[in-house]
Amino acid sequence: MDFDFTDEELLFQKHLREGVERLIAPGFKERWHYDGLNRDLLPPLKELGLLGFAWPEEYGGQGVILPDIMHGIAFLELGRADCSSSIIFGATVECAEVLMELGTKELQDEWGPRLATGEAYCGYCFVEPGMGTDLGNIQTRGELQEDGSWIISGDKASVSFCTSDAFIVAVRTGDQPGAYGVSLFFVPADLEGVSVSIYEDFGMKEIGRGGVALRNDRVPAKYLLGEREGGFKPIMHIFDAGRPALALMCIGAAETVMEQCVEYCKQREVFGQKLSKYEAISFGLIEHKTKLDLAKMMAFKAFWLRSQKKWNAKEAGQAKFYGCEAAFESIWFCTRAFGHLGYTSEYDALYRLADVMGFAWGDGSWEVCKMVAARDEFGEEYLPYTRRKRTDAVSK
Amino acid sequence: MEKIIVCYKWVVDENDISVDYDGNIKMREPSYKVSLYDRNAIEAGTQLAEKCGAQCVALTAGDAKSEKSRKEALCAGPSEGFAVIDDALESADSLLTATILSAAISKIGDAQLVICGEGSGDVYAQQVGPRIAAALGWPLLTYATSIEVDGEKLRIKRDGSEGTELLEAVLPLVVTVAGDCNTPRMPGLKDVMGAGKKPFTIWSPSELNCSAEELVNGLATMEIIGNRPDRKNIVIKGSGKEAADEVIRGLISEGVLG
Numbered sequence A: 001m002d003f004d005f006t007d008e009e010l011l012f013q014k015h016l017r018e019g020v021e022r023l024i025a026p027g028f029k030e031r032w033h034y035d036g037l038n039r040d041l042l043p044p045l046k047e048l049g050l051l052g053f054a055w056p057e058e059y060g061g062q063g064v065i066l067p068d069i070m071h072g073i074a075f076l077e078l079g080r081a082d083c084s085s086s087i088i089f090g091a092t093v094e095c096a097e098v099l100m101e102l103g104t105k106e107l108q109d110e111w112g113p114r115l116a117t118g119e120a121y122c123g124y125c126f127v128e129p130g131m132g133t134d135l136g137n138i139q140t141r142g143e144l145q146e147d148g149s150w151i152i153s154g155d156k157a158s159v160s161f162c163t164s165d166a167f168i169v170a171v172r173t174g175d176q177p178g179a180y181g182v183s184l185f186f187v188p189a190d191l192e193g194v195s196v197s198i199y200e201d202f203g204m205k206e207i208g209r210g211g212v213a214l215r216n217d218r219v220p221a222k223y224l225l226g227e228r229e230g231g232f233k234p235i236m237h238i239f240d241a242g243r244p245a246l247a248l249m250c251i252g253a254a255e256t257v258m259e260q261c262v263e264y265c266k267q268r269e270v271f272g273q274k275l276s277k278y279e280a281i282s283f284g285l286i287e288h289k290t291k292l293d294l295a296k297m298m299a300f301k302a303f304w305l306r307s308q309k310k311w312n313a314k315e316a317g318q319a320k321f322y323g324c325e326a327a328f329e330s331i332w333f334c335t336r337a338f339g340h341l342g343y344t345s346e347y348d349a350l351y352r353l354a355d356v357m358g359f360a361w362g363d364g365s366w367e368v369c370k371m372v373a374a375r376d377e378f379g380e381e382y383l384p385y386t387r388r389k390r391t392d393a394v395s396k
Numbered sequence B: 001m002e003k004i005i006v007c008y009k010w011v012v013d014e015n016d017i018s019v020d021y022d023g024n025i026k027m028r029e030p031s032y033k034v035s036l037y038d039r040n041a042i043e044a045g046t047q048l049a050e051k052c053g054a055q056c057v058a059l060t061a062g063d064a065k066s067e068k069s070r071k072e073a074l075c076a077g078p079s080e081g082f083a084v085i086d087d088a089l090e091s092a093d094s095l096l097t098a099t100i101l102s103a104a105i106s107k108i109g110d111a112q113l114v115i116c117g118e119g120s121g122d123v124y125a126q127q128v129g130p131r132i133a134a135a136l137g138w139p140l141l142t143y144a145t146s147i148e149v150d151g152e153k154l155r156i157k158r159d160g161s162e163g164t165e166l167l168e169a170v171l172p173l174v175v176t177v178a179g180d181c182n183t184p185r186m187p188g189l190k191d192v193m194g195a196g197k198k199p200f201t202i203w204s205p206s207e208l209n210c211s212a213e214e215l216v217n218g219l220a221t222m223e224i225i226g227n228r229p230d231r232k233n234i235v236i237k238g239s240g241k242e243a244a245d246e247v248i249r250g251l252i253s254e255g256v257l258g
C-alpha cells in the first residue's frame, strides 16, 4: 500500500496550489455575488493549464486525458480558493470526455475548437421540475422525424451553467421503462425553442443555476450522443467521477476556513487565555480535521479505483455524502469559533458554507449517494425501487 | 547562442519551517523545492532559448536529496539536466558550490550564457553567480530584471534605487536575475508528465576533475536558530494630531525614526 502521490501528482498539486492562490483566490468574495456562469474564470483556468483536456490538439485542446488522481487534486486545489471555479473547470472535462467518446465527428469538428479553448461552454440538463433523484423518470421527449432529425420538448430544472452556449440533455426517446428509454443529445442554446431562467441561489452563484425550457426544438441527427437509448450509462459514469470530485472541492473549501480558524484561535483571547487552549476548540478542530482527512482518503480511493477501471460507485457515493457533510460541519464549527465576526462579510466562512451546502443535492443528494452505496454494500434489496429489465423492443 | 545553462539549488520549502517558543527551528519532514529566484533563472533561460532556438540546460549541485529535483526543474522548461551529487555538498559554502558548478559548466561545454538566481532561498549569500563568473573568467551582470537578445548581444536591465540601468553585454556572460525578472510559467500536465523523460545526468565531484584542495567546505554550520520577534503590543489611544504625535514619539524612542 502506498499513500503517497507520485512525483508527477505532487508537482501538479504544488504548481496548482501556487497558481490558484495567485489567479483564483483573489477576489473570491467580490465574485461570489455574480449571477450566471462567470466566464471571467475561464482565462485563469486556461492559464493554470486546466482547459482543453481530452480535446485533440488540432482543436486547440491539450491532446491528453486528465488522469483521475489529478482530476481529484484539481478539484481540491480549486475548491480551496473558490468552489465555483472547481465545477466550472470540472464540467469542461466531463463535456470533452462525453463529446469525444460519444459525439459524431461532425459535432466534434463544429464545437470542439470553441469548447476546447473556453470560448464556448456546455452545461448538463438531466433533472426536471417533476423529478431529480429518480432520474429514470425523465419526461422530456424526443421524437424521431423522417429526415433523421429529432424534435425535443420538455422542461429541465436545476441546470448549472444555464447561460451556457450548449447543453448535454437527457431525453426520453423510447418506450422502455425508466432509465432504459433515455438518450443523450447535444443541444445548442441558440435554438429558437430554448429559453432559460436563472434561479436566485444562496451560493455557488458563479455557476448560474436555472431552468431550461425546450419547445419543439429540431435537433439534427449528428447531435445524438452515442447510441439511441443508451444515454443512462454515460450519465452514471459522469457521476462516478463527479461525486468524489465534489467531495474534494468541499473539503478544499473547509480546509481553507480551518486554516484561517486555527490562526484566529491562536490569537483571540477569552477569559484570559487564547481560544486554542480550550479543548472545546482544539478537540472540535481536530475531530473535524479527522473527518476531512478520512473523507479525502475515500475520495482519492474512488478516483484510484476509477483509474484502475474498477467499479467505484460505492466509494464515490461514500466520499460524496461523508465528505460534503464533513466539510459543511467543519466550516460551521469554525464559523462559530470566529465569534460574531464569523457572521460578517469580513470572514469568508459563511460564503464557503453556502457554496458547500449546494452539494447536499448537486450531482446527486447525500441520500441518493447513500442509496447507491447501500445497494453495492448490502444488495439490491436495499434499493427503494425494483430494477426493471431492459426490453429488447425499441420504439419508433 | 547555442546553449544556456541555468543553475538552481534544491532547498527546504520555507512553508514547512516554523519556529517554536524557544526559538528552535522546526522542520518535520520538510518538502523541498527549486529555490525561489532560481525559478526566475530557469524561466529566463527557457524564454531566451525559445526566442533564439538555443538549448536550455539545468544544473544543480548538492547532496543526494538534490537528485529529487529532477522533474521539478525539467518540467519548468529546460530540455536537459545535470546534477553534481555528493554528501559533502550538503550545506556547501558559496565557493565550493561555485567551484563545482563552474567545473560542471566546462564539462557540459558549449555554453555562452549562465543564469543564476540573485541568491538562494535558504542562505541568500548572493555569491554563487559572481563566483562562477570569477572561476570561468567570464564577465558578470547581477540583479537583472530583464534579459533580451539583440543579435549577438544581450540587453539587460537592472533596477536600482537610483534608477534603471540598460546595459549591453557580449557573450560569454554570467547573469544573476532578480525575483521581478519574470513570472515563472505554470507547467502544464504534459510538461509535468514529460519531465521524467528528459535526459538527466548525475556526476560525482571526482568526475569533474576537481582537485581535493578545491573541494573544501569553508563553512561549518554551528547552529540554526529562529528569530521570533517579541511584539511589544503598544496601543496608542486617542485620535487626531495628539495620537499621531504619540505614534511618532514612540517610533523615535524605538529607534525606527529620527
Ligand SMILES: Cc1cc2nc3c(=O)[nH]c(=O)nc-3n(C[C@H](O)[C@H](O)[C@H](O)COP(=O)(O)OP(=O)(O)OC[C@H]3O[C@@H](n4cnc5c(N)ncnc54)[C@H](O)[C@@H]3O)c2cc1C
Pocket (backbone or CB within 6 Å): A123, A124, A125, A126, A127, A131, A132, A133, A134, A157, A158, A159, A160, A161, A204, A209, A358, A359, A361, A362, A363, A364, A365, A366, A367, A368, A384
Ligand atoms: C448547486 C446545484 C447544482 C446542480 N446542477 C445540476 C446540473 O447541472 N444538472 C442537473 O441536471 N441537475 C443539477 N442539480 C440538481 C440535482 O441533481 C438534484 O437537486 C438532485 O438530484 C436531487 O433532486 P431534487 O432536488 O429534485 O430532489 P428530490 O428528488 O425531489 O428529493 C427531495 C429530497 O428527498 C430525498 N430523497 C429522494 N429520494 C429518496 C429516497 N428514496 N429515500 C430517502 N430520501 C430520498 C432527496 O435526497 C432530497 O433530499 C444541481 C443541484 C444543485 C443544488
